Amino acid sequence: MNESLRISLWQHGIFLLVLFLVLAPLSFLILGSFSTARLPGDFSLHTMGLVNYISVYADASTLDLFANTIIYVGGSAALGIVLAVALAWLVERTNMPGKIFLYAGVPTTLAMPGMLQAMAWVLLFSPRIGFVNTWMKDIFGPGAPVIDVYTLEGMICLEGVRLVPTAFLMLVPLMRSMDPSLEEAAAVSGARPASTLRKVTLKLLAPALVAVMIYQAMTALEVFEIPGILGLPAGIYVFSTKIYAIVRTATFMPVYGQANALAMVYVLIAVATTVLYTRLISRAERYTIVTGKGYRPRQFDLGRWRIPAFIAALFFLFISIVLPFVVFLYASFLPYLQAPSAAAFKVMTLKNYRLLAEYGEVGSALRNTFMMVVTTATATVALSFVVSLVVVRSKFWARKLLDQLAFVPHAIPGIVMGIAFFWLFLKLDFLPLYGTIWAISIGFTISFLSYGTRSMNAALLQIHKELEEAAYVSGAPPWRTMWRVFVPLMMPTFVGVWIWVVLHAVRIAGMPLILAEGPGNQVLAILIWNMWDEGYVPAVAAIGTLLMISLLLLTVLVRIIGFRRHAMQMVGG
Template sequence: MALAPPPTTSDARKPGTGPGPDEPATPGRLARLVRRPLSFQTLLVGGAVIIVGYLALVPLGYLFHDTFLSGNGGVSFGAFSRAYGGNSQSGTMLLNSMWFAVGSAALALILGTVLAYVQVRTDTPFKGLFFAASLVPLIVPGILYATSWIFLGDPSSGILNSLVFKPLFGATPINIYSLWGMIWVQGLHLAPVAFLLMVAAFRAMDPSLEESAAMSGAGRGIILWRITLPLLRPAMVSSALLMFVQSLESFEVPGLLGLQNGIYVFTSRIYFVLRAYPVDYGSAGAYAIGLLVIAAAGVLLSSWLQRSSRNYQTVTGKAFRPRPVELGRARPFVGGAVILYFLFTVLLPVAVLVYASLLKFYAAPSRKALSTMTLDNYRQVLHMPLAFTALKNSLLLGVGAATLVMVLTAVVSWVVLRTRARGRRLLDMLAFTPIVIPGLVLGLALSFVYLRVPLPIYGTLLILLIAYCTRYLPYGMRYSSAAMAQMSPELEESAAVSGASWFQTFRRILLPLMSSGILAGWVYILVVSFRELSSTILLYSPGKEVLSVLIWEQFENGQFTTLAALGVCMVLILMLLVSIAYRFGARFGLQSDSTN
């Protein structure tokens, strides 16, 4: 792979550039030719390319191989017959999966878009709540968020049913163990992501068209429906399909809520098949391929729909400042709606988790329950040897995955954006391939690889590190590519003219200037790796648990109050890690600015 532009005609016969076609190679020239391909730059870049190709392609290759090939080596569709035929109820599972993904994406998009409009375009009060409402659900893992809504919406002991609906209406209408309950929890958990995406779209959109329509006499409803929403269509489509794929690959919410009532989606069906005896790896692979095809189709559809995004561009070279819409008499009602949203997405789930962690046995709030509050669950967590092991494993994997991914993607983004190497677009595509691989599918694919390859890493932390690096490679690539694209190649050219080697330029110039983007990607990957469950649940072994797996085991054992205490500790640790990382990043940024 050529990593630099081809030499020009004037460079072809400079001294020391190599022998001509009819010129014999002297020993000195031979030594230079041998050493040149083995330079540090070539080895580093070549190693990064090999690692990306291995992470992206090998697990999928083994997944397809073991699913489609029979024991005698021929192609067989027996696994698909067992998975989707007979009494497998695959049609119901497929409908549940689609309803769950579409419903969750729609709820998240509606909430996120409305909140983004209110926050950016109106003079609503309590704007400070939007930051907490967007940050806290991102830090709280999905397994804890689903558990908190079990405490809130359980038909028999849920707080909302016991303290609100039953005293007022004499009925308990909320059943969190239904498909609609799954959609509600998943949609609320994803709404902050949609909110952050739509806030960026609203802030980048020039409101002059809306102001012109208002001056022409159009009402707010017409302006919103005929101008604002059409201009936001690319961002809304992209956000909706991202929410769809994330809901489709979600395991925590279907695992905790759906399995309680026999409601299966793709991810929970794969988990159920792999926990049955005897294990049918072929059927699990068939389900995984079906889920992979749907997720890939969603990503490809998103890319196809984004082709016409230039037709909706309103940000040009002219400066603009959006004027907030005055809500007038509606301002108190909008402020009340903001508080209500904050109550349901942040305050109630976190508060009920803390409340449950202080009880010996979970019960709805009452005078008797409040009198039995104790810190015994936290003492039990502190004296639980497995808790410290899981915390250590989570820290090692989170820091390790974040560091490796950001270093790897920094090198790969340089190859893609700074060279004319053949195949660099293919390399870019390979780096983004894992984004269509759901976590549970990735865990199954890696188990297919390392149960057959003679490497003793199955059930170790190393295979979990490989899973995390593969899963979050596309996200690291987005952060690194965005940071690399902002820098002019003139900086590298000036360093080369001054005699700096490639590694010196990369370490002393590119990495410091990319530090803000790399730090943001590092923090994001640390947080999501720390709370990752779907790809971990199929790969861990006893003694190699992480915190998310330990919480899942507490749920399966019915230890809900211990689970709550462990979850509160996990959220506090995540918030501490994020604050330390950003404080360190701010100090590092100030120091680098002062030295430049």
């Protein structure tokens, strides 16, 4: 067969696969937003109309909603990015000591279920019962300043901190594989380190940064737990809490149409930002950093700032991980939630851990979770890589559309996505997928595709075409170019995406909840969610504690292996 025909077939195959997998939930969302039928099964053309849009957007409180949402999303995304860039730069491009703490510690935050983290912050910073606040009162007297977590600022800080690990994982591989020659040129021509950073390093990273920012803003827009637990008591509504409120209008019957109408804003933002982003990368050659020249990123000498930088990084870890983790650990031994005191330590018990062993069908849940998570992570890496390859590297006619399709799932609220796939697998009953962990796996792979392709796009953009051209010229067939050129260079990104997916798939419950059925596909996340729903906060804390410890071990392990390989390459090169 003709070489170019074969490639074209492959490209069409990938395109059609993504088209189908994304269009199914997307059309569900769009049609649903116009439909007044309460269930997908009742859908018909007679029930179509603009009713949902009118009732949602004509609401007087919508203006407030927009204002709050913009401040919240903008604030937390900005905070998250600044912290992530600083941390990624410190670990990849400087000689700061103790980097392993950050490599292992930062991603671990992802393992914390959002509601638990919000709960931990309530216990720390509530004006009435927050440990930190009462402690400050003890030291400085009743006039001590009170930190109030039930505010827009509180929400921004917590969500900002929660956004850091994802951005960090996206940025680390990019920082690692950056050609230092440009920075060196700047340094040689007498630029000060700060302006080198600003004018060269950050500019080179621009497409990646924009991608990360878009992605993070969407995440902040969608996250429910933080605004739900911190914003609701203060009457601060944002988009996600509003959607949740509409979906949950009911113990009786939810109104998906209105929720869908509101969620259409997500889709619009997603499409608009991807168009913008596509424009930006259309001038991609400018940003290629990894070239055929031997590259070895240079490390910036922090000099006497080494130790202060390390302390600042540790402080971040302390706030974002250690503190909430200590709160979990403490709560997991309690019979019921209470502030720490001598009495509390006296009544501590192992009952919550025993409860898990007794009720959870923990064995099968663990096995299912393991299989589901590994499959999802591997499938996400593979699919994102081929999609990005077509988007960034080919002249395929629909590559821009493909890129947008890959990003859209991030704009579809998890619960809507879950129902869409639920419906799809129910209808496609000739496929034995309904009610299995594979259904969950497919659903997750699609929703994580947006993260995967953002990371892969950014990493691929950095690899100069001359590398694959060199391979091509030397007669290597495409698959070998892929295997010998791309895969090794992309390894850090693959590892990063894989870990990220594992950490997310383990704890997100929205989708498995609706796709799950009985012990056949019981996964850990559902267990956590059910325990939370039933109010067993200490039991959830116990699962959270175990989960975080095991994921910490996993990240450390992957990093150690990754480091060894990287070190070997350096020696070999």
